[in-house]
Amino acid sequence: LDAVALDESYEKLLKKELQTFVNDKSFYERIGMPYRRGILLYGKPGTGKTSLINAISSQLSRDIYYLNLKNILDDNKLSAAFSSVPANQIIVLEDVDTQSKILHKRESSSFINSIEYIGKKGENSTSTDKKDGNGKSTGPSFADFSLSTFLGCLDGSILNEGMIIIMTTNHIEHLDPACIRPGRMD
Incomplete structure (x- = not known):
């Protein structure tokens, strides 16, 4: 972590949190939490999020597994993607706000929006479908899994x-608070 330019207090906190995680599995058992750690990195492009991820990987001697949510088509594939990563590794969801509308803030009328979305799902094309060169739909441009399954994977x-x-995200304000609440992503 010394190779990354961080505010000194943030660097100390991050080192302490990572060392507690790596060296004190019993802490998680005592408080009844799964032995896993979520970290949210946000800020403008070029502020060092990816460099910090690489520094964490190097510091802890762990491999990085990048998970592209755009490639995940349903809840089963999402669960399989998370569970296929070996123990004691790092899963990175980079620019998560661009990968799935499911992770965006819900409106107060989210139930109505969900019904409208379900109704459109069976149609040939929606405003979120990708088009090929001939104007034919090639499928949704965002992942199609549920928020509850995603949160279950994070937990x-x-x-x-x-x-x-x-x-990581450049726009934390776009993410649903359930995805980034303290204890899930710190």
């Missing part, structure tokens, strides 16, 4: 032990 119900999950 560790299907993860191998010792996972660190890092989400």
